[in-house]
Amino acid sequence: MAIVGANGSGKSTLARLINGQLLPDKGSVIVDGLHTSDRSQRSQVRGRVGLVGSVPDHQFVSNLVADDVAFGPQNLGLEREEIYKRVDTALRMVSMEDYAQYPPYLLSGGQKQRVCLAGILAMQPRYIILDEATSMLDPQGRRQILQILEKLRQESKLGIILITQDLEEACQADQVIVMQAGQIAANLPFRALAENQELLNQYHLEQPEFYHLVALLKKQGLLSPDWRGDSLDKVVEALC
Numbered sequence: 001m002a003i004v005g006a007n008g009s010g011k012s013t014l015a016r017l018i019n020g021q022l023l024p025d026k027g028s029v030i031v032d033g034l035h036t037s038d039r040s041q042r043s044q045v046r047g048r049v050g051l052v053g054s055v056p057d058h059q060f061v062s063n064l065v066a067d068d069v070a071f072g073p074q075n076l077g078l079e080r081e082e083i084y085k086r087v088d089t090a091l092r093m094v095s096m097e098d099y100a101q102y103p104p105y106l107l108s109g110g111q112k113q114r115v116c117l118a119g120i121l122a123m124q125p126r127y128i129i130l131d132e133a134t135s136m137l138d139p140q141g142r143r144q145i146l147q148i149l150e151k152l153r154q155e156s157k158l159g160i161i162l163i164t165q166d167l168e169e170a171c172q173a174d175q176v177i178v179m180q181a182g183q184i185a186a187n188l189p190f191r192a193l194a195e196n197q198e199l200l201n202q203y204h205l206e207q208p209e210f211y212h213l214v215a216l217l218k219k220q221g222l223l224s225p226d227w228r229g230d231s232l233d234k235v236v237e238a239l240c
């Protein structure tokens with residue numbers, strides 16, 4: 001699931017409500033039957049929903065990368081050996097195993113984001129919310145993280161909520177939610193949104209490049225109006 005929307009539309013607030021960092025003034029938030037407003041259930045919700053934010057400096061609690069990644073699993077009360085194993089695996093997943101004995105403050109912005117993600121992965125959550133968590137990663141790093149998550153999604157049925165300003169990044173999502181002034185303004189499949197210029201304008205979203213190209217080709221009569229491919233290769237094939 002991807003969540004998009006303008007600054008201040010309530011995306012981060014929703015994320016923090018879902019993992020129990022924030023409690024609602026009205027209504028309730030229920031994750032797999034667990035109420036975040038109930039103190040004992042809230043800690044279970046936090047174990048289930050990992051939240052990776054966009055300002056990694058705020059998330060470090062230790063002076064060593066490895067200790068920082070271990071913090072979450074320690075709080076789950078796991079055996080020492082299991083913790084070491086999880087820290088090692090998580091750091092490898094984000095290609096940061098060489099930095100295990102580094103102090104986090106010496107890392108670059110993108111490296112910090114990777115370590116934060118490792119800390120969440122080490123907790124083996126059921127859901128993971130990425131709140132613009134790849135904003136500082138280089139394109140290759142961003143692709144790597146999205147590939148890791150896609151693999152986890154297939155292997156372990158991890159539920160992923162991706163909060164982003166960039167519709168391009170949401171292309172793997174089954175469903176896209178558009179937030180506006182604290183409300184869900186739209187909830188639809190990625191393609192239905194990406195193809196609909198009117199909706200995109202309405203929500204001040206940039207059309208993903210691929211769909212823009214297809215729209216232009218259709219307008220020029222080079223592709224038929226009902227053409228439905230989803231890759232550049234297929235466009236080339238159709239044009240040829």
Ligand SMILES: Nc1ncnc2c1ncn2[C@@H]1O[C@H](COP(=O)(O)OP(=O)(O)OP(=O)(O)O)[C@@H](O)[C@H]1O
Nearest residue numbers: 005006007008009010011012013014022165179182
């Ligand atoms: N704890 C809170 N209580 C009440 N209002 C809040 C709280 N936290 C944030 N807000 C307000 O809620 C609105 C939504 O903020 P939020 O951070 O969720 O937006 P966002 O969609 O994540 O924006 P951005 O794209 O800039 O990250 C803002 O107007 C903000 O001032």
Ligand SMILES: [Mg+2]
Nearest residue numbers: 011012013131
């Ligand atoms: Mg935000």
